Ligand SMILES: Cc1cc2nc3c(=O)[nH]c(=O)nc-3n(C[C@H](O)[C@H](O)[C@H](O)COP(=O)(O)OP(=O)(O)OC[C@H]3O[C@@H](n4cnc5c(N)ncnc54)[C@H](O)[C@@H]3O)c2cc1C
């Protein structure tokens with residue numbers, strides 16, 4: 644059955660949008676850290692998207708979609724009232740939201756959005772929650788207000804120094820880790836950011852979970868597209884993850900597999916752009 648888009652909002656000019664979807668069955672079962680796979684229309688590609696919020700009473704989930712290629716551009720061209728052919732989920736293992744003490748959540752790119760329900764869950768479980776969020780520049784930050792509403796402290800870093808600490812997220816992370824009282828770090832964002840978060844926390848011997856984002860196809864552990872190596876063992880991010888111990892991930896393998904189809908992705912996006920100029924938002 645098709646899924647109705649109830650709400651659409653521009654989150655960040657010009658290419659990041661919020662969508663609220665009417666999916667009571669998924670909303671009732673979903674937990675922070677999980678994701679869905681959507682197929683926009685009968686001939687559409689399946690793309691995974693993290694849950695940026697879950698409202699079981701309302702029967703809705705929220706997604707943040709960044710337009711980066713063909714399918715995400717098709718998605719952000721949809722409006723409230725439009726329908727999506729399939730929304731499959733909730734998929735993946737939920738994040739373990741235990742009471743631990745002090746939890747630092749680190750987000751970059753669209754990763755800040757799925758970190759919001761995770762941060763809220765850790766706060767609800769009785770933890771002190773410190774949120775660190777980074778971007779190249781202040782105008783690329785998303786979900787700052789939302790994160791501030793659930794975290795005890797929010798530290799912002801920007802590469803150009805236009806807001807918060809000038810530099811990358813690991814600078815702010817080191818400042819917090821130096822206090823010596825951190826029980827867990829969770830990172831969600833680009834693989835390169837998560838890799839450096841894990842390298843930083845390794846020096847402090849602080850447990851670190853990361854949410855891996857390899858290419859996925861079926862999302863059910865059958866196709867093997869999302870295989871990653873963790874602790875020397877092959878794991879499927881869609882069914883065993885997406886959360887894994889960041890100190891055990893083979894980051895180089897993950898990043899090379901993410902780039903496997905760059906030529907095909909470019910070709911498919913170029914062909915789509917040629918046919919749909921009017922629907923296009925230029926990515927930041
Ligand atoms: C568990 C998970 C959660 C994600 N959550 C979000 C989210 O909340 N918001 C968001 O904007 N994006 C999210 N992504 C990334 C999103 O799935 C890709 O941006 C999207 O698939 C790109 O498709 P495209 O056709 O627009 O671009 P393409 O040009 O096809 O691809 C652009 C890049 O996106 C990645 N990608 C492409 N296809 C896939 C695929 N099938 N599975 C995973 N990655 C792919 C590749 O790195 C690729 O180089 C998530 C990915 C994973 C694995």
Ligand code: FES
Nearest residue numbers: 860862864867881
């Ligand atoms: S996406 Fe096919 S096994 Fe994970």
